[in-house]
Amino acid sequence: MLPGLVGAALLGLPLVLGGAIGLAVGASLIALVGRIKVLSSEIAVSVVITSLFGAGVLLGLAPTTPAGLGGILFGDLLAVGFGDIALAAGYAAIVLAILFVLHEGLLATGFDRLNAKALGRSPAPLDLVLALLLAGATLVAVQALGNLLVVAMLIGPAASARLLTRRIGPMMLTAVAIAWVASLVGLYASYHAELAAGAAVTCALVLAFVVALLTRRLRDLLASDSRRRGRGEQSRGLRLRSRRA
Amino acid sequence: MHDRVLSGEPLVRSNRLAARYPGASVPAISSITFAVEAGQRVALLGPNGGGKSTLFRAITGELAPSSGELELGVGHPALVPQSERSRLDYPVSALDVALMGSVSRLPWWRRPSRADRALARESLRRVGLEDETNTTFGELSGGQRQRVLVARALVQDSPLLLLDEPFAGIDAPSAELLAALFDQLAAEGRGLLMATHDIEQARSWDLVLCCNRVQIAFGDPAQVLTREVIERTYGSSLVPLPGDESLAITPPHHHDHFEADR
Ligand SMILES: Nc1ncnc2c1ncn2[C@@H]1O[C@H](COP(=O)(O)OP(=O)(O)O)[C@@H](O)[C@H]1O
Ligand SMILES: [Mg+2]
Numbered sequence: 487m488l489p490g491l492v493g494a495a496l497l498g499l500p501l502v503l504g505g506a507i508g509l510a511v512g513a514s515l516i517a518l519v520g521r522i523k524v525l526s527s528e529i530a531v532s533v534v535i536t537s538l539f540g541a542g543v544l545l546g547l548a549p550t551t552p553a554g555l556g557g558i559l560f561g562d563l564l565a566v567g568f569g570d571i572a573l574a575a576g577y578a579a580i581v582l583a584i585l586f587v588l589h590e591g592l593l594a595t596g597f598d599r600l601n602a603k604a605l606g607r608s609p610a611p612l613d614l615v616l617a618l619l620l621a622g623a624t625l626v627a628v629q630a631l632g633n634l635l636v637v638a639m640l641i642g643p644a645a646s647a648r649l650l651t652r653r654i655g656p657m658m659l660t661a662v663a664i665a666w667v668a669s670l671v672g673l674y675a676s677y678h679a680e681l682a683a684g685a686a687v688t689c690a691l692v693l694a695f696v697v698a699l700l701t702r703r704l705r706d707l708l709a710s711d712s713r714r715r716g717r718g719e720q721s722r723g724l725r726l727r728s729r730r731a
Numbered sequence: 732m733h734d735r736v737l738s739g740e741p742l743v744r745s746n747r748l749a750a751r752y753p754g755a756s757v758p759a760i761s762s763i764t765f766a767v768e769a770g771q772r773v774a775l776l777g778p779n780g781g782g783k784s785t786l787f788r789a790i791t792g793e794l795a796p797s798s799g800e801l802e803l804g805v806g807h808p809a810l811v812p813q814s815e816r817s818r819l820d821y822p823v824s825a826l827d828v829a830l831m832g833s834v835s836r837l838p839w840w841r842r843p844s845r846a847d848r849a850l851a852r853e854s855l856r857r858v859g860l861e862d863e864t865n866t867t868f869g870e871l872s873g874g875q876r877q878r879v880l881v882a883r884a885l886v887q888d889s890p891l892l893l894l895d896e897p898f899a900g901i902d903a904p905s906a907e908l909l910a911a912l913f914d915q916l917a918a919e920g921r922g923l924l925m926a927t928h929d930i931e932q933a934r935s936w937d938l939v940l941c942c943n944r945v946q947i948a949f950g951d952p953a954q955v956l957t958r959e960v961i962e963r964t965y966g967s968s969l970v971p972l973p974g975d976e977s978l979a980i981t982p983p984h985h986h987d988h989f990e991a992d993r
Contacts, residue, residue, distance in 0.1 A: 587840055594831040597821050604791035604810035605887070606835040652867050653822050 491542070491558050491633065505628055509621045512538050542633075561632025563673070563683040570630055577626045581619050588615065593654065635684045639665060642691035646698035668694050740804060741766035742891040742922040743790055748799035750789040758797055759785040765940050765949045767922040769890060772913065774933035774952070775926040777942040778965050783926035784813065786942065787893045790924075807835045808891040809884035814877040815900060819869035825879045826864040829855050832886030847886070854885035859908050874905030881909060892916060894925040898932075930961065 491505050515538070585592070595602040595609045602609050620640070627636050647660035672687030679686075749761035760782035767773050777783045788794040789801060791810050809832070832854075833847035843851075855864050858878035863871060868879060877897055884892055894913070898906050910932075917923055917937075925936075933939045934952045941947040941955065941964040948955045948964075 587842065590831060590834050590837075590843055591839060593823065593827065594834050597818060597823060597828065597831065598812065600816070601791065601793065601810055601812045603793045604807065604812075604835070604893075605831060606807050607839070648822070651822065653824065653827075657822060 491628070505625055508538070508542075509625065513617060513621065559632050559634050560682065560684040561628065561630050561635055563630055563635075563687065566630040574626050577622060581623065584615065584619065588612065589654075592616070632684055635688055638688045638691050642695055643668070646691075646695045649695075649698040649702040664694050664698075665691075741768050741802070742804040743767050743808065743924070744800075744802045746800040748789065748801050749797050750785055750794045751797040752785075752794065760789070760942065760944060761798075762945045763799070763940075763942065764946060765938075767891065767924050767938075769920045769922055770917055771938060772917045772923045772925070772936040773938040773940060774936040775924055775940045775942065776928075776930065776933055776964055777926070781943045781964075783942065784895055787895055787924075787926070790891075790893060804890060806889050806891070807887065808893050809835070809887035809889035810893045811877075811880045811884045811895060811897055813895045813899065814873065814880055814897075817868075817876065817880070821868060823868050824865050825855060825860055825868055825871065825875075825882075826851055828868050828879050829882040829886050832883040832888075835887045835889075850888070851882070851886050854882040855879070857885060857912065858882045872902065872905075874901035877901050878905055878909065881912065890920070891922045892924070894923060896926050896928070898927060898929065930956065 491508060591607045592612055594605050595607050595612050598605075599609050623640065624636050627639065631639055643661040643664040644657075646664050647657045651657040651660050668690035669687050672690035673683060675681060675690065676683040676686035744766040745763050747761075748763040749758040751758040763786060765773070775783050775786065785794065787810055789796055790803070790808055829851040830843055830848065833843040833851070837843065837847075852861070852864060855861055858881050860875060860878055860882065863875060868876060871879065881894075881897065884894075897909055897913075901909075913923055913925070924940075927933060934956060936952060938950060939952040939955050940949045941960055943964050943966060948960045
């Protein structure tokens, strides 16, 4: 969406409009490139995203660009107003409602994509809904967070929560909590250390991910340790998860 | 939902069915002519790559027939996929997986009801997993995972069950439980179509369909399962047992591993 944002800035159009057009073009390109048989879909996504990103940077470096590229990349967290927050809250409610209704269908297709039809669900429409929800979230948040922080904010907390939880529901709650805490920590840090707010929040998100990763490693180590001990000393009833250990 | 049971019409019937994967030049299966009626247990024999899973995909609608006819009775057929292909890293409990079966009976905007949840628990109990409802799917043993997938099919409450190698790589207690359960399901009036590599088990079922990319035979196992048919079904993967008239199949799966009950 970066070229769209920059293009809009160049043409003096609303950023949201440019971003939406950029997103639509990007999504269609990903879908198109994904149809090329020899490429896997991950490669398609990364190729499209990096080339669009490059195009956006090139455009943004054009001398006529009014709003600095920095603003588009990193947004302006401190300029968020009541309207932005209301919009985000409204959108969050919509997303929650849709995810609530589609929960089992999404779960089933994610679990067993190949045989989703046997459960009466086609993956394609559900994929589309998810992609649209994601695009919408990006669009709503991009003015405050900027293009880079939006990506960090959408992926970071979810990836961290995935490491810490074993069910989808708790994973969602954990992700939201991580996003909140990282934002607060980042903002305080930026205030006290006079860092850019967006950059500080991004750092906090990365930190949260590292902590989650370490926690997970530690937990796995402990689990395999107790499993080993459980095998050695079966009679002492020390086994924690005896049935599966 | 079992009105077909009463009318005696087949739950699935095909006539010279062929199915081809997109991009493939030849059909993966062809000339498949068979039927499964209510209460029948039909074994599907064939070598690896013989098209057993492909036939299931055609029946579930995943793969459109490229020629021939395929007729289905009421309701979605319930598929128990090859469990070795399922995702172990997915954050769901055994109950979550069983509950996915209710999705096939609901329109997209409806969530599973309390009754669906009760049915999911009851189905897990039927496969002997009432103590594992909240266990993460990936942490169960191979046999237990297979039983969860069978429970999911029970939740679908379909008159036709498609079982893709349900006995592959599972422990003996799980195998015993499933064998008894399948007999019970047939007695309830459901039709079962099961891919298997176990010729002896196929002999004990009502009908057998032999398929090696094309249909080799379909009918009563006692008449159909001659040495010649078995040879044509398994082709080169057959080895004669020395000093014996019977035949053995070379281990069908390189990844087959027997898992002791844990
Ligand atoms: N998704 C697919 N795309 C293309 N060809 C496939 C696909 N799945 C299976 N095949 C091919 O179809 C044939 C039958 O495979 P399959 O139905 O999985 O056999 P079986 O289940 O009997 O082992 C094989 O030759 C296999 O290579
Ligand atoms: Mg198969």
